[in-house]
Amino acid sequence: MTRFDTNAPNFTRDENGFSWSPTPEKREFLNDVFDMITKK
Numbered sequence: 001m002t003r004f005d006t007n008a009p010n011f012t013r014d015e016n017g018f019s020w021s022p023t024p025e026k027r028e029f030l031n032d033v034f035d036m037i038t039k040k
Contacts (some may be wrong), residue, residue: 004011004020012019022030 004018006013006018010021010023012021
């Protein structure tokens with residue numbers, strides 16, 4: 001089971017539940033990894 005910090009700034013909650021979006025640092029990391037994978 002995965003646990004998230006629901007008080008983190010990249011979590012939002014509405015009537016449908018929780019939403020998560022990556023922080024700017026995580027987004028940059030994900031973009032770097034994607035770039036590395038697609039250049040193989």
